[in-house]
Amino acid sequence: MKSKFFRVAVEGQTTDGRAITREQIVDMASTYSPEKYGARIWMEHIRGLYADSSFPALGDVVELKAEEIKDGDLKGKMGLYAAINPTKELLAINEKRQKIYTSIELDPDFAGSGQAYMYGLGVTDSPASLGTEALKFSAEKPNAEKLLASRKNRPENLFSSAMEVHIEMEAESKPEENGLFSKIKELLKRDKAETGAEFGAAIKDQNEAVTLLANEVVALTKKIEGMDGATASAQEISDLMEKFTTVNSELNALKTQLGKEHQHSQRPPATGGDGEVLADC
Incomplete structure (x- = not known):
């Protein structure tokens, strides 16, 4: 079952003060392939080791697309939109208004390709933990590049500022009788x-x-x-x-x-x- 597309990132700053560029947004949308490297959904970017862990995978990213935002405060910026296949647990959590923000996991040079790739998606309760406070902390500390390093695949990778999302599922099409x-x-x-x-x-x-x-x-x-x-x-x-x-x-x-x-x-x-x-x- 696939969700409707929703925005998961916008060109601009990340949790460690660096920026996600328009080119990277376009790269992530054009290069993403679940067959090549599927991006899974993780609570607070933490990967549990066991299926019955408190931090299991909560679904998969099915598709990405890039679109320029047409109105509002972000008008003119390039946005990254994802369609996901969430688990029942994630749907139940989101319905309770918990973990309602998303934050992408971005590798700026995926597998030495020279192109950006989204390899994971985090869900969080407080955007401040990956957004405002994190940016403030980064600005005050000289070792900002180490922020959240233990949760990254590579130190060079980025976590975007968190964005609120309400997961809406696409209506299931009635299969043709044959x-x-x-x-x-x-x-x-x-x-x-x-x-x-x-x-x-x-x-x-x-x-x-x-x-x-x-x-x-x-x-x-x-x-x-x-x-x-x-x-x-x-x-x-x-x-x-x-x-x-x-x-x-x-x-x-x-x-x-x-x-x-x-x-x-x-x-x-x-x-x-x-x-x-x-x-x-």
């Missing part, structure tokens, strides 16, 4: 038969629908039985089992429905040429 279930729906949408020929065609279509579902159940069963736990992830196995359960339930429900219909349905009586019902002797 494949197996589309075929079954097509087979079963025939109106109730009024003539003997139509009645026979409807029964044939219903039988075909049952066969399709039954074949899918068999195929899924074989796939599950042939899965190797060493090569298949727990998520893959779980997804396949869920699909199997759904298809099997559909098959059983369809069998029950058709059984009831057949018990209460009879072939319409034959009629004569003038429309009168003929006796069946």
Whole structure:
């Protein structure tokens, strides 16, 4: 699930007094690729070592884009916007108005490429911890470049001033019906038969629908039985089992429905040429 785009950085100062340039904003948007190096979301920029740590990853950055801000106090500045895939924990935290500010983690020379890259995103409660107070502290101390150094991948990397964000999720698009279930729906949408020929065609279509579902159940069963736990992830196995359960339930429900219909349905009586019902002797 992907969020709507929201602004995570603007060209200007960072927590240690240095500046994020317009060129770096554009670089981060154009070079970002989750396949190349995915930026994860961390509470207060702290990376927990264990999955059950107090500081687990809270999601992933899916996409970045750069846009010039059109109005307000920041009009004319280049902004960096992110779409993320947050965990349920991050959504719950944000809904409670906790950790509502974001701060990007920027490498100005990623992998020696000469281009800036966003390699992480921090969420924090107080922008002062990474913004105003941090900048003030940096200005007063000669070793400002060491500020928050323990949380950086490299000393040269930057943390941007924190920005408030409310995470809004994109509406999930309804997947188009296709494949197996589309075929079954097509087979079963025939109106109730009024003539003997139509009645026979409807029964044939219903039988075909049952066969399709039954074949899918068999195929899924074989796939599950042939899965190797060493090569298949727990998520893959779980997804396949869920699909199997759904298809099997559909098959059983369809069998029950058709059984009831057949018990209460009879072939319409034959009629004569003038429309009168003929006796069946």
